[in-house]
Amino acid sequence: MQQERCSSPDRPLDPGCLLECDAERSADRLGCAAVDFPVAVVLPAGGSGERMGLATPKQFCTILNRPLISFTIQAFERLSWIGTVVVVVAKENHDLMLNIVKKFNHTKVKVVHGGTTRHRSIFNGLRAFSSTTDSLTPKPKVVIIHDAVRPFVEEDLLLKITLAAKEQGASGAIRPLVSTVIATTSEGYLDHSLERAKYRASEMPQGFLYDIIFQAYQRCSEFDFEFGTECLHLALQYCGTNAKLIDGPPTLWKVTYKRDLAAAEAIIKETLSMSACIIAGAEAEAVELAKALQKNLNMMETDVIPCAKESNTEYLSKTRNFIHISRTASNFLGTLDMVKRFEHTDHARLYPVVVVWVQLNMTNKSVDSQKTDELAFRTLASEVILGNVLLYGIQIDHTKVPEQWERSVERLAQITVALIRDRNAALTGQLLHA
Numbered sequence: 345m346q347q348e349r350c351s352s353p354d355r356p357l358d359p360g361c362l363l364e365c366d367a368e369r370s371a372d373r374l375g376c377a378a379v380d381f382p383v384a385v386v387l388p389a390g391g392s393g394e395r396m397g398l399a400t401p402k403q404f405c406t407i408l409n410r411p412l413i414s415f416t417i418q419a420f421e422r423l424s425w426i427g428t429v430v431v432v433v434a435k436e437n438h439d440l441m442l443n444i445v446k447k448f449n450h451t452k453v454k455v456v457h458g459g460t461t462r463h464r465s466i467f468n469g470l471r472a473f474s475s476t477t478d479s480l481t482p483k484p485k486v487v488i489i490h491d492a493v494r495p496f497v498e499e500d501l502l503l504k505i506t507l508a509a510k511e512q513g514a515s516g517a518i519r520p521l522v523s524t525v526i527a528t529t530s531e532g533y534l535d536h537s538l539e540r541a542k543y544r545a546s547e548m549p550q551g552f553l554y555d556i557i558f559q560a561y562q563r564c565s566e567f568d569f570e571f572g573t574e575c576l577h578l579a580l581q582y583c584g585t586n587a588k589l590i591d592g593p594p595t596l597w598k599v600t601y602k603r604d605l606a607a608a609e610a611i612i613k614e615t616l617s618m619s620a621c622i623i624a625g626a627e628a629e630a631v632e633l634a635k636a637l638q639k640n641l642n643m644m645e646t647d648v649i650p651c652a653k654e655s656n657t658e659y660l661s662k663t664r665n666f667i668h669i670s671r672t673a674s675n676f677l678g679t680l681d682m683v684k685r686f687e688h689t690d691h692a693r694l695y696p697v698v699v700v701w702v703q704l705n706m707t708n709k710s711v712d713s714q715k716t717d718e719l720a721f722r723t724l725a726s727e728v729i730l731g732n733v734l735l736y737g738i739q740i741d742h743t744k745v746p747e748q749w750e751r752s753v754e755r756l757a758q759i760t761v762a763l764i765r766d767r768n769a770a771l772t773g774q775l776l777h778a
């Protein structure tokens with residue numbers, strides 16, 4: 345994964361990536377201690393995604409079978425110090441949104457209807473907290489506003505934004521500008537250009553004392569509602585509140601064009617591929633293969649464990665990739681057992697779990713028994729994919745010739761990495777050969 349390096353503040357670096365990680369989990373513990381006041385979220389998701397050019401609004405486009413909006417909701421919902429998440433959608437997408445909430449078990453969401461512009465939608469979202477009768481949406485001290493189409497918001501930034509909003513009344517994430525901003529004449533000539541180092545791109549999330557931003561929206565003009573693009577500006581103009589600006593990471597960018605969807609998918613896949621658990625059993629040859637494979641999977645963090653059962657709980661929370669090595673030909677009962685266990689947990693609900701069954705052949709198998717294996721394996725794969733488990737198979741023939749064995753293990757590692765990285769549903773149930 346790419347980490348952001350130290351640089352001059354006016355030059356952005358490549359996008360990095362983050363889903364949930366240990367740092368975030370410990371931030372959540374810090375968050376609970378630091379945020380001892382009610383915090384709620386408004387996610388405007390009422391746009392049509394004109395620039396994306398697809399029939400489906402971008403917030404409902406799917407990545408790994410899950411709508412983009414669900415990733416964004418989850419980024420907030422997983423934090424214990426965040427209360428209600430108000431999602432603002434166009435009226436015609438109300439039922440679609442409720443289905444997403446149900447399918448992905450979002451528990452903090454309240455859905456309200458949007459308006460014809462982003463500012464109108466945000467105002468509708470804020471209004472949900474002004475009703476004194478709705479106990480599901482009590483008025484928060486701080487409200488975070490975040491575009492539904494920026495799925496990679498991290499907890500440490502949310503904490504900074506929230507605490508700064510509580511202290512200063514308003515806060516917002518900023519990024520260095522990628523291009524220089526210029527003003528043009530009506531004839532299409534350069535009028536003047538701005539000194540890039542002095543300016544920043546305003547991103548999301550933004551945080552506000554609820555009373556300030558609600559008042560700003562109540563006071564703002566029709567022109568603001570129709571053409572405005574900046575909530576921080578409303579807080580300044582209508583409530584005199586100068587927002588505290590906080591440097592955000594590059595992953596905050598807004599999914600706007602088709603290529604952004606591909607980039608978001610790549611970030612999610614890359615993050616999901618960072619670790620794997622190799623289950624090797626107790627048989628010497630399988631353990632030997634597990635260790636050799638581990639060496640070849642050096643760009644991934646891997647653990648080798650003897651048995652899925654005992655260590656299941658720990659590894660279920662640590663990784664979404666499992667490599668099961670079984671020595672006995674035609675026997676994938678261990679894999680079956682493990683895969684079935686995913687069905688009883690919630691582990692595969694949000695992200696697909698990959699299980700690679702590595703079949704270590706000690707002897708040459710008859711063509712007939714191979715066919716039986718393949719059929720049974722394919723049937724199992726087509727069943728478990730319904731539970732969001734992607735099951736792949738790779739056969740490797742044992743050999744005592746060292747160079748040949750090394751080449752096979754290398755190929756096994758390459759295929760395994762490709763399957764884990766790509767998470768391609770079309771390849772499940774295939775028995776490949778290393």
Ligand SMILES: Nc1ccn([C@@H]2O[C@H](COP(=O)(O)OP(=O)(O)OP(=O)(O)O)[C@@H](O)[C@H]2O)c(=O)n1
Pocket residue numbers: 387388389390391392393394395396401402403432458459460461462463465466491492493598599600
């Ligand atoms: N009437 C609107 C318009 C926009 N948004 C939301 O505001 C966020 C940022 O807006 P933008 O990227 O401009 O989204 P769209 O308006 O959908 O895209 P486009 O401008 O390309 O049509 C998105 O989550 C979008 O759904 C909204 O809630 N209500």
Ligand SMILES: O=C(CO)[C@H](O)[C@H](O)COP(=O)(O)O
Pocket residue numbers: 462491546547548573574575598
């Ligand atoms: O960055 C933002 C506010 O600071 C907004 O996401 C942005 O201004 C929305 O504009 P548009 O809907 O035209 O993309």
